[in-house]
Amino acid sequence: MKQFIRIRKPVLKELKQASIKRKIILSQPIWVRIFHWGFAVSLTVVLLTGLELHKPANFLNLNFGKVLIAHLVFCWFAMGFVALRIADALIRRDKSLVPKIHELKLFPKMMAYYFFLRSTPPPSRKYNSGQLLIYSSWIILFLVASFLGLVSYWQGQHLIWAWHLVGGFQVLRWIKFVITIYFLATIPVHIYLSFTEDISRLQAMVTGYERKPPSE
Secondary structure, eight states: OHHHHHHHHHHHHHHHHHHHHSEEEEOSOHHHHHHHHHHHHHHHHHHHHHHHHHSOOTTTOOOHHHHHHHHHHHHHHHHHHHHHHHHHHHHHTOOTTSOOHHHHTTHHHHHHHHTTSSSSOOOOSSSOHHHHHHHHHHHHHHHHHHHHHHHHHHTTSSOHHHHHHHTSHHHHHHHHHHHHHHHHHHHHHHHHHHHHTOHHHHHHHHHSEEEEOTTO
C-alpha cells in the first residue's frame, strides 16, 4: 500500500499543478444560460405533449384539452427563449452558432473522433462542427415546426397557402412528427457528450465559467 501511494504522489502533484495553471474564463453569458435551460425545459414539455397529441397513450388517461393547453403555452415559452437567444446574438454580434464552410468540411473528422477513429478532435471555435450542425438545426427545425403548428391549430382559417404548400393536414402532421423524432434522437447525444466529452462545458452552462489552459 505504501508503494502504491509513493507511485501515485507524483501523479497527484502533476494534476494539482495542471489545475492551478488552467485559467477561469467566462464562457457562457447569463442570457445564453437563461436561453439554454429555459428552452430545454420548454422543449421537453413541447415534445412530450406533442407526442401525446399525435397519438394519445391510453394508459396515461390524460385530459386532451389540458395537454393541448400545456403544449401551446410551452411552445410560446420556447419561441420566446429562441427570440431571446437571437436578440442576444445580434446585440453581442455573437456568431458562434453560425457554421462556416470550412467548419462543415471538418464534420467527417469530428465524427471519426467520436467513433474513436481519431485520437484528437479537429480544431474548432467555441463549438465544434458537430455541435454547430445540431444546435443550428434545432433552432431552424423548431421554428419550422412552430410555424406548422400554428397552421394546423388554425385549421386552414389562416395561412391557408402553407396548408396547401405542404400537401394537406396529414402531411403537415407527419412533418412535425419527423422533426420531433429528430429532436428525440439528437438530444440524448447532446446530453451524453455533455457528461463525457468535457465536463467543464456543462459547468459553464450552470455558472457561466469554465477552466481553460492558458494557451486557449
